[in-house]
Amino acid sequence: MEEKVFYITTPIYYVNDVPHIGNAYTTMVADIVARFQRLLGREVLFATGTDEHAIKVAEAAEAEGIDPKTFVDRIAPKFKEVWKELEISYDDFIRTPEPRHVRVVQEAFRRLRDSGDIYRGVYEGWYCVPDETFFRESEVTDGLCPNPECRRPVQWVQEETYYFRLSAYQDRLLQWIESNPGCLQPEFRKNEVVSFIKHGLQDISVSRANRGWGIPVPDEPDKVIYVWFDALLNYITVAGWLSDEEKFHRTWPADLQLMGKDIFVRFHSTFWPAMLMGLGIQPPRVLFGHGFWSVEGEKISKSRGNAISPAKLAEDLASRSGAKREVAVDAIRYFMVREVPFGVDADFSRSALVHRFNSDLANDLGNLLNRTLSMVGSYFDGVVPKPAGVAEEIKSEVLSAVAECETALSSLEFARGLEAIWRAVSAGNRFVDERAPWRLMKEGKREEAATVLYSVLETARIVAITLSPVMPSAAREIWRQIGSPGDFESVGWAAALEWGVLPSGIMTAGPQPIFPRIEERKREPKAEAGAESPVGAGFAIPPQQAPEETKPEAEEPVISYDEFKKLDIRVAEIKSAEQVAGTDKLLQLTVDPGDGERTIVAGIAQWYEPEKLLGKKIVLLANLQPAKIRGVESRGMLLAADVDGRAIILTPDEDVPSGAKVR
């Protein structure tokens, strides 16, 4: 008997949405799972695709004066391009207009109609064309679509339509959920589904008037099939339903269907399994509704213009760090599954990405490889040394990390899996530190040094394997640099469970930093972490406004310690001072806050003479947004006591060096 194929799906995406960080996330996660399963030796079918029959699509085409098919034929390939850039290893890419799919949809419709699950009725009420959604009379109060994202005018329609008897599946759905623990994940979203179903399910309209785009209802060409009915069925089209029964038998039910939380409850956890039940097909094994990404704390929306393109983001990251483009893609994949537990909402911020990149990838992993290969180069001519024995302590740490990683990845706990890998990385760094091969070499203990370095290379080999589902290119590069022979693509997870596989005597490729550190600002690394840099600091994330400033605060505002930490206040020496031409209050000062001279403008001319200020130590707010005052750029603010409008400069109680931090 042939083994079940591991079948994993993403939703199929609307073709009028270019992939952004949100829907790329679903696809990246699916890719990670697919690669992991292949690594474990499973045959995998990983499917994604495009949903092209929406009325929105037809309208967008019309707006450009072309027919819908031409329109989608132009857009759909762009998805493939983006997925390729993001290293998405899909096996099948389905487009809903494909004949194999049209046939499935029509046949499913016909069968459900024959069995009575789809019946003819009349719909009367409000209809929102762009949303393709019907609303009850009570829901529409002002003639506008009740969907707050939409709010466009609705139409009163009265038409014959087909309904799917969703209401009949209430008990069967609840029973399915109850008797299949884990079929709806995460758990807290399962509860939402149960609660939704228990409130009562209404039959759902599954046809629309034919406006020249969509899959026609069998025998009734004046109607087309509702896009969700159409779209959901893609999952069984790909699996071979009606076209390849043998394949379908090996593939269905899907092992994992991933999607965002927005389409989890109503569509994937309710309508979809009910449709399958009506067709006599098993529901999928696991449906997973993950959380949403915000960007710099704000909801992703086209109108805000913060729907960042992951490909563009990778390009920017690459250019800022000097990493190869595919490594930058890997870094983004890493960030998105490492930053938060899978399932919950998360925020994508530039500073968090840079932080992860520098500390996890560059410092911990990259540098481990770099320092090791560098020593192998200088002590052993770049040849993998022969160990004198097995270093049990690091071996056991690494192998237990692998075991935990496997458990975690199997249960979709990616962050935990990566934490486990990083424990192996840390073990490597600690081992190098404790054994200090540079000291061993000085003491002439060459064999011991060989054992240490070999052990770390072995750690790197194992890390490369376990990391490869998340970071395929970086993993391949690690593999190459340590000189590991053989085709990396054909290595399996089992090779990570064994210690001592890397052959001695082979040449390494020498250290070439895979993740070059991103040096953001040379002189103020501390303030950088939390601060939002106001001026174009790279990355395609638009600068944010500061909304908290606009709220009127009647009471004395309180700031958190965190906010205080953002202030970079330092002692600075005044090097020169002169009146700003044409003003009577402003002095232009050259000050040295410890990192070189800079110019600031201060409104103290009425009380201080320029000559007397020379050499004086003042207190400077150094990271105030630069401003041009009377044509002079001021990069900082002198702090002074305000006594009835008069400024009194603050100076240190004792002489302190320029640059001393004030806190």
Add this chain to the structure above:
RNA sequence: GGCGGAGUAGCUCAGUGGUUAGAGCACGCGGCUCAUACCCGCGGAGUCGUCGGUUCGAGUCCGACCUCCGCUACCA
């Protein structure tokens, strides 16, 4: 309004009723010098949201309340 979840270190979070509540990051100090100014070690005055209860013992169980979030319903 109903249902559900969350509230633990500066931040993000772990934490089967059982000694002095943990991890990572950040911060501070020390060490090392192979390495991408990296890495390693050490450190912490936490009302475990509030109040009450059960218990020999509660971050953990129960009740009430406060705050935030999600889903759902907006029907007297």
